[in-house]
Amino acid sequence: MGELTITHFLVLGALLFSVGVLCVTLRRNAIGVLIGIEIMLNACNINLVAFSRYTGDIDGAVYAVFVVMLAAAEAAVALAIVLHIFHHAASISVDDYTEMKG
Amino acid sequence: METGPLLAVVCLFMPMLSALLIAVLGGRMPKICDLIGIGTMGVSLLCAIVLGLGHATYGAQTWEFTWITMDVGWVTSEPLSWTLGITVDGLTTALLLVVTLVSFLVHLFSKGYMHGDDRYVDFYRWLGLFTFSMLGLILSDNLLTLFVFWEVMGLASYKLIGHYFFKQSAFMACKKAFMTTRVGDIGMFLALLAIYLYTDSLQFKEIFANLDMIPVGAQFWIAMGLFMGAAGKSAQFPLHIWLPDAMEGPTPVSALIHAATMVAAGVYLVGRMYTLIVLSPGALVIISIIGCFTALMAASIAFTRTDIKQVLAYSTVSQLGFMFTALGVGSNIAWKAGLFHLATHAMFKACLFLGSGSVIHGCHHLQDMTKMGGLRKKMPITAMTYLVACLAIAGFPFTAGFWSKDMILQALWAGNGHFDDVYKIIYVVLALAAAMTAAYMFRSYFLTFEGKPRDQHVHDHAHESPWTMTTGLIVLATMAIAAGYKWHDALLPNSPGGLEGVLSPIATFAKTFVIHGEGNEVAHHAHTIALYTSLTVAFGGMILAGVWYMTAFGVGLRQKMRAMIGPLYGWASGKFFIDEFVQMVFINTSIFFAELTSWIDSALLDGFVDGTGSVTMKTGAASGVADDAIVDGAVTLAGNSAWWGGALLGRFQSGRIRNYLFGAVASVALFAVVMLYIVAR
Numbered sequence: 001m002g003e004l005t006i007t008h009f010l011v012l013g014a015l016l017f018s019v020g021v022l023c024v025t026l027r028r029n030a031i032g033v034l035i036g037i038e039i040m041l042n043a044c045n046i047n048l049v050a051f052s053r054y055t056g057d058i059d060g061a062v063y064a065v066f067v068v069m070l071a072a073a074e075a076a077v078a079l080a081i082v083l084h085i086f087h088h089a090a091s092i093s094v095d096d097y098t099e100m101k102g
Numbered sequence: 103m104e105t106g107p108l109l110a111v112v113c114l115f116m117p118m119l120s121a122l123l124i125a126v127l128g129g130r131m132p133k134i135c136d137l138i139g140i141g142t143m144g145v146s147l148l149c150a151i152v153l154g155l156g157h158a159t160y161g162a163q164t165w166e167f168t169w170i171t172m173d174v175g176w177v178t179s180e181p182l183s184w185t186l187g188i189t190v191d192g193l194t195t196a197l198l199l200v201v202t203l204v205s206f207l208v209h210l211f212s213k214g215y216m217h218g219d220d221r222y223v224d225f226y227r228w229l230g231l232f233t234f235s236m237l238g239l240i241l242s243d244n245l246l247t248l249f250v251f252w253e254v255m256g257l258a259s260y261k262l263i264g265h266y267f268f269k270q271s272a273f274m275a276c277k278k279a280f281m282t283t284r285v286g287d288i289g290m291f292l293a294l295l296a297i298y299l300y301t302d303s304l305q306f307k308e309i310f311a312n313l314d315m316i317p318v319g320a321q322f323w324i325a326m327g328l329f330m331g332a333a334g335k336s337a338q339f340p341l342h343i344w345l346p347d348a349m350e351g352p353t354p355v356s357a358l359i360h361a362a363t364m365v366a367a368g369v370y371l372v373g374r375m376y377t378l379i380v381l382s383p384g385a386l387v388i389i390s391i392i393g394c395f396t397a398l399m400a401a402s403i404a405f406t407r408t409d410i411k412q413v414l415a416y417s418t419v420s421q422l423g424f425m426f427t428a429l430g431v432g433s434n435i436a437w438k439a440g441l442f443h444l445a446t447h448a449m450f451k452a453c454l455f456l457g458s459g460s461v462i463h464g465c466h467h468l469q470d471m472t473k474m475g476g477l478r479k480k481m482p483i484t485a486m487t488y489l490v491a492c493l494a495i496a497g498f499p500f501t502a503g504f505w506s507k508d509m510i511l512q513a514l515w516a517g518n519g520h521f522d523d524v525y526k527i528i529y530v531v532l533a534l535a536a537a538m539t540a541a542y543m544f545r546s547y548f549l550t551f552e553g554k555p556r557d558q559h560v561h562d563h564a565h566e567s568p569w570t571m572t573t574g575l576i577v578l579a580t581m582a583i584a585a586g587y588k589w590h591d592a593l594l595p596n597s598p599g600g601l602e603g604v605l606s607p608i609a610t611f612a613k614t615f616v617i618h619g620e621g622n623e624v625a626h627h628a629h630t631i632a633l634y635t636s637l638t639v640a641f642g643g644m645i646l647a648g649v650w651y652m653t654a655f656g657v658g659l660r661q662k663m664r665a666m667i668g669p670l671y672g673w674a675s676g677k678f679f680i681d682e683f684v685q686m687v688f689i690n691t692s693i694f695f696a697e698l699t700s701w702i703d704s705a706l707l708d709g710f711v712d713g714t715g716s717v718t719m720k721t722g723a724a725s726g727v728a729d730d731a732i733v734d735g736a737v738t739l740a741g742n743s744a745w746w747g748g749a750l751l752g753r754f755q756s757g758r759i760r761n762y763l764f765g766a767v768a769s770v771a772l773f774a775v776v777m778l779y780i781v782a783r
Contacts (some may be wrong), residue, residue, distance in 0.1 A: 098757030
């Protein structure tokens with residue numbers, strides 16, 4: 001086992017992001033989609049913190065805190081939207097909601 | 103203005119005034135149009151009589167006015183001016199009297215004859231215009247206005263012949279009269295052009311002053327051209343065919359136009375241009391031959407007619423032939439004889455025509471002489487006047503016709519020094535024609551008025567005409583005798599100087615037309631021979647007619663004589679087939695050419711035009727198809743492809759956010775891969 005380097009963190013971030021993307025695109029459940037978004041945001045946070053540690057600058061960590069706060073707000077708004085959709089269409093499957101069809 | 107021309111101008115314009123007044127008032131007051139016509143003609147007649155009585159004072163006056171002045175500075179420095187005017191001389195005065203007298207009496211006669219006619223007003227209007235043009239023709243002092251009046255007269259004549267235009271025959275007759283005279287007018291017009299070309303003027307006095315400017319060769323053709331116009335108007339062979347047909351007009355019109363005035367216009371023209379015409383002895387002899395031939399031919403046709411007006415029509419053609427025969431001699435006496443006969447003929451022929459009108463009126467529009475007979479007791483005045491006029495035309499001694507016919511024969515016998523042998527032959531033929539005249543005129547008198555009634559019904563219903571009609575008959579019958587004395591010193595028929603007496607307005611106008619000196623001895627000799635000849639033919643003809651129609655063996659004699667002359671009677675009865683000849687040769691040829699050109703027009707020209715049209719239509723149709731297929735197709739295709747494209751692309755708009763996101767991620771991934779690939783290189 002070698003020393004833990006920034007590469008490991010970046011790979012972890014990338015893998016997490018990919019998982020998030022797949023979750024967003026493949027899940028039909030709106031809650032699942034929101035979870036995927038949270039995963040992607042946290043993948044970004046890992047990168048931010050990793051780079052902050054790597055450069056010895058505090059800015060990245062500060063951004064990460066902001067992102068966490070933003071994620072909380074976003075989750076609140078998004079869950080409200082999902083609730084509204086559920087009332088409207090009696091379903092939380094994103095495939096049932098195709099109002100934007102051309 | 104002098105008194106003479108003033109009277110002439112009043113005389114000229116009164117009939118025009120009549121025509122205008124009737125045209126304006128006739129619609130509202132149809133009752134008074136006859137009074138307007140008769141009144142104005144009365145004034146005209148008075149003017150003419152005053153002119154005639156005062157001839158010695160008024161003689162040979164002219165009144166001129168400048169009609170138009172043209173600045174032709176590029177040719178001469180003097181402006182070119184056209185002077186028109188009227189001239190009053192012996193010839194004019196004499197003819198003015200004849201025309202106004204006959205016209206006045208015809209106006210009066212028509213009041214009775216045309217009573218109750220539907221187109222009474224129109225009739226008087228055209229009668230006025232006709233008289234105006236005839237007077238204008240006589241008074242013109244130049245060939246230009248003469249020609250204008252000549253044509254206006256043709257128009258008025260056309261309207262009057264066609265008065266009963268709803269009858270096919272009358273309609274055809276007026277057309278024929280107009281067209282036939284038009285043929286003659288071509289010659290006259292060419293002659294006018296030639297005269298103007300050579301003498302630079304159409305005024306009589308200028309022409310006669312510049313006669314030496316006309317080359318000798320042209321003199322003949324000008325004379326023939328003028329004669330051609332005269333032959334058309336005065337019904338000379340072969341242009342005589344219109345006159346008998348023109349009898350379709352009302353009888354007063356026949357009396358005015360086709361006996362006394364219009365047909366005299368041709369004779370007047372030759373008489374007026376005599377100074378020019380005598381320059382060519384060749385033209386003179388042709389005029390004489392044609393006149394003589396016409397006289398004989400028409401006289402022979404007159405024997406075969408049973409329609410009373412047709413007899414008079416052919417008689418008119420024949421008598422006009424007499425006048426031209428005389429004028430064709432070219433001597434001073436011949437000129438006087440021709441125009442003298444014109445005046446006397448106008449009187450007795452108008453009397454005969456009005457007499458026939460009275461008979462037709464009295465017999466309720468019957469014209470066939472074979473149904474008449476014995477009418478003398480029913481219509482004594484008409485019969486008496488008709489008899490007097492018959493005596494005059496036959497040349498009975500001391501009637502007007504006797505003096506004038508005698509003078510014609512005398513002129514022919516004397517000759518002019520050229521072609522005297524020809525004139526001797528013409529003399530014999532014309533004497534024969536004169537005998538025939540006496541015979542056929544008395545044939546018509548006997549058939550109409552004497553013998554037993556051949557149709558009792560007609561006879562029972564016949565009646566004498568009203569005073570408006572008989573007045574004219576009496577006046578004209580008087581003139582048929584008196585006219586000879588007015589122009590002729592009857593008391594001294596054998597005196598060489600008698601004809602030059604001042605009693606004659608014509609004589610005072612007389613110039614020396616003699617080509618060849620004519621001694622008194624020759625004239626005297628000619629006069630004696632002519633006197634015996636005319637007496638012989640007059641009595642011969644009258645006795646022959648009397649034997650034929652008034653004696654018991656007349657019928658058999660007529661049949662024997664008819665057999666003797668063989669096919670001649672048939673030919674004369676068929677009017678020598680001149681109408682048929684004209685129909686076949688000229689009219690059918692014209693119709694053939696008309697049809698040919700019509701065919702060319704319809705087949706070739708129309709075909710060409712139609713072809714152009716159809717090519718245009720086909721091109722249009724083709725371009726329409728091209729428009730639909732190509733242009734519209736392109737536009738539709740553009741629209742459709744947008745539609746199809748939209749439909750195709752719309753498929754991608756599934757509305758599923760997952761798909762969109764997947765697309766976005768996939769695109770970014772692809773972009774990243776490409777970028778990496780590029781960077782890695």
